[in-house]
Amino acid sequence: MQDASPWSRRGFLRQSASCAAHVGLMSALAPVWAKGLRASQEQYPVVSREPWGRIERIAEGIWALVSDPMQDRTTLCNGGIIAGRSGVVLIEAFGSEAGFEWMASEARRLAGRSPTHVVVTHYHGDHTAGLGAVADLGAEVLATPVTRDLTRGNNQVPNPILNLATPLDTIRPTEIDLGDRSLIIVPRRGHTDSDVTIEVTDPTVVFCGDLVWNEMFPNYVDATPSRLTQAVTLMRASAAQTYVPGHGPLADIVALDRYLDLLRHVESAARDAIERGFTSEEAGEEYRLPPAMRDWTLFSDVYFARAIGAWMKELGRP
Ligand SMILES: [Zn+2]
Numbered sequence: 001m002q003d004a005s006p007w008s009r010r011g012f013l014r015q016s017a018s019c020a021a022h023v024g025l026m027s028a029l030a031p032v033w034a035k036g037l038r039a040s041q042e043q044y045p046v047v048s049r050e051p052w053g054r055i056e057r058i059a060e061g062i063w064a065l066v067s068d069p070m071q072d073r074t075t076l077c078n079g080g081i082i083a084g085r086s087g088v089v090l091i092e093a094f095g096s097e098a099g100f101e102w103m104a105s106e107a108r109r110l111a112g113r114s115p116t117h118v119v120v121t122h123y124h125g126d127h128t129a130g131l132g133a134v135a136d137l138g139a140e141v142l143a144t145p146v147t148r149d150l151t152r153g154n155n156q157v158p159n160p161i162l163n164l165a166t167p168l169d170t171i172r173p174t175e176i177d178l179g180d181r182s183l184i185i186v187p188r189r190g191h192t193d194s195d196v197t198i199e200v201t202d203p204t205v206v207f208c209g210d211l212v213w214n215e216m217f218p219n220y221v222d223a224t225p226s227r228l229t230q231a232v233t234l235m236r237a238s239a240a241q242t243y244v245p246g247h248g249p250l251a252d253i254v255a256l257d258r259y260l261d262l263l264r265h266v267e268s269a270a271r272d273a274i275e276r277g278f279t280s281e282e283a284g285e286e287y288r289l290p291p292a293m294r295d296w297t298l299f300s301d302v303y304f305a306r307a308i309g310a311w312m313k314e315l316g317r318p
Pocket of ligand 1: 077124126127210246247
């Protein structure tokens with residue numbers, strides 16, 4: 001019986017397949033398959049709960065938003081708040097200005113002051129659409145030059161907020177000193193040509209952007225798959241207590257290993273497709289998630305073919 005496979009959701013998911021690829025998450029997430037997030041996935045105390053997501057308190061001064069895009073698209077992506085004596089860092093600008101404003105107000109409520117810094121992990125719309133609301137905040141925005149140049153609003157013009165952003169070094173990590181705590185912004189790539197992770201110690205928490213997805217199949221639309229696997233392997237080496245994925249519930253090292261298994265599973269499906277002379281579409285039709293991941297969310301029914309196609313392109317068989 002294949003009914004439990006993601007293909008049973010095909011009717012609803014087809015809607016989102018036609019949208020602009022990298023903002024696929026922003027469109028047409030009709031709540032037909034509305035399993036959404038579950039309380040059983042909560043790792044830490046929940047300090048805020050809304051239709052679009054919940055905020056979990058990971059440690060003193062460290063909170064993560066776990067968005068629930070199957071229910072409500074206000075925030076769309078995951079993100080976080082890191083507070084220290086001299087500042088508050090907001091991670092991501094989220095899927096709408098309302099989402100950003102809500103998260104900024106949660107920072108004020110939880111950390112006692114407005115965000116002083118906003119870091120966006122990459123240029124996709126579900127992480128940057130709220131940037132228009134940043135101007136009201138007076139916070140320093142940090143983004144890589146690639147993120148600045150490739151972030152686009154609805155009218156396809158460069159984002160004026162990011163033109164004023166502090167450009168992040170894409171070779172070396174950048175430190176933000178918050179007085180009693182520091183965090184580092186680590187340049188990486190794999191999900192796009194320019195991703196960053198935001199990492200803090202004691203406890204070690206890695207805000208992964210879309211380099212990591214948990215219980216949701218990743219979008220390879222702009223991915224360089226071998227780089228993606230390398231980046232996640234490096235992030236695994238820090239053996240963090242918590243990995244905050246770009247989408248899906250909070251992950252521990254076991255969940256990260258399972259995700260790495262998935263990345264390798266996709267790679268072997270692509271190599272197999274090349275050997276058999278399949279197109280990425282044919283291979284995507286045939287692809288099935290490993291048994292332990294059969295209940296993962298699939299945002300679009302093109303995601304399998306897209307992932308396999310990204311590998312085929314990298315391996316020289318577009
Ligand atoms: Zn995303």
